[in-house]
Amino acid sequence: MLNYTIRRLLGAIPTLFIIVAVSFFMVRMAPGGPFDKERKVPAEVEAKLMEQYHLDEPLPQQFARYIGNLVQGDFGPSFKYKDFTVSELIWLGFPTSLALGLSAIAIAVLIGVTLGIFAALRQNTWIDYLGVGTAMLGIAVPNFVIAPIMTLVFGLMLHWVPVGGWGKPSNWVLPIIALAIPQIAAFTRLTRASMLEVLRSNFVRTARAKGLPEYITLTRHAIRAALMPVVSYMGPAIANIVTGSVIIEQIFGIPGIGRYFVQGAINRDYTLVLGVTVLFGALVILCNLLADICYGLLDPKVRYD
């Protein structure tokens, strides 16, 4: 197991390197420099600026410098917010984004798994149809439709939650729900399908045949096995939540890194966009890794050594 973990950790390094390399060169190949948008600056000032940001060096050297700084946790200066480094901006936004994402994923797992299990146990009843309906709707109704519609209904029409602003606990309700709904759908679908399969399997039949009470059969045998696909979906789910947060933070005006990313892309704040892409990439890789390791620990059928 330890072997496997170390191997996977080492395997993540080239992937991360590819992310950094691809995004770095993509950003650098973009037409127009970061200072183009402002009032035309005198040539010597621009040269000075270029020199200050090391943009006058050849590309490979810039890349090496970026990697070197990155290893030390330095994402470089922001081109747009002159008084901040990218690391500072990320630290400003990250706690908010993290809290938002974690709440959404917790709610998604809780509701999705419960709904999925009950849908499978009571197949072809109203709760099953509720589960299947949720799963279907979650696929077809994206975040950016859910969010405005929920604001319209619960904010503007029913006045249950404030429409704009940020800071009060009630401001968190809609973003978290809007972020969670597609993942609730995914978890419901996954749990239901895997639970249905497990319930038909031999070991559940054996447990029942030897006279175990139904709730022990379910909790100790069926549900445990049925949750395995859920564990392995955690990685992609977190990646989806991260992607969704970009939209949700934009819609609700939440000061998180997702918003910085979009603003950065629009403002051509290349270092900021680059930094956030690298950070998100690392996050997604890490989550996939953790999900895989958990899977290995939990599933007795998996042997890595």
Next chain:
Amino acid sequence: MTDLSIAVTRPEVKGRSLWADARRRFMHNKAAVVGLIILSFVTLMCIGAPYLGLHDPEEVDWSLEQLSIPPNFELGYYFGTDQNGRDLFVRTLYGGQVSLFVGFVATMVSLLIGTLWGATAGFLGGRTDGAMMRIVDIFYSLPFIFFVILLSATLGPQARQFFGSDMVLIYLAIGAVSWLDMARIVRGQTISIRRKEFIEAAHASGVSNWRIITRHIIPNCLGPVVVYMTLTVPAVILTESFLSFLGMGVQEPNSSWGMLISEGAKSMDIAPWAVVFPSAVMVVTLLALNFVGDGLRDALDPKDR
């Protein structure tokens, strides 16, 4: 002699082909058939929009007492008008043309890359296969949506000049993102089919390679590929809408569903219909596509007999 002559003159038993079977099963699936009808209707309406005698999508109606009016059947504004006084119904149809077309073309791009990649890997096997699929694995763990955003933010203006349209970049970017699953599916199919007993049996009974490929390998590969294609289209439409919602996809004067929803969401407190109708049309279309995809999967899955 008589027995033989009877046997010879007996009319040949008409076998049911795989596709006839699949069609029969598909037609028995109510959700899939309804989905197909809705999908055809939406597609026809979008394509036929210029010939329906509706308002011009760019025309601003200055005769209205306010620019943005709710649905009004007498004036022919079935979905009302947007904040610029343009007919929302016809804009939704024109937006649908773009969204559906992007969905179709990007799916073709992903089909082309994915099938070639997957079939090559599966057919060659060995180290080549290992290396090719490792690349897919690495790509898989990248947060691709950020690359798409990076791509359209940094190279968008250049691509617009180069191709004369901002759409090409979107097809390429989204298609390049969604070929990974297709490659995995095609590879898996190729490998599993190549070693199946019925292929061996066909070989043994002297069937030519060409006939084996056309009668056995292609039909068996095609099922999952077709199913996956129908499920890629809604995913692509979602990605395009996601980008357009953020202002990084389709640019004015073109419009797409994501753009209409984004515009509608901005004025939702005074004109809720501007976000509700485009959202509803998009959600219904995506649902229909998913139902058709699920129906096809059930119809084409040979395990289900």
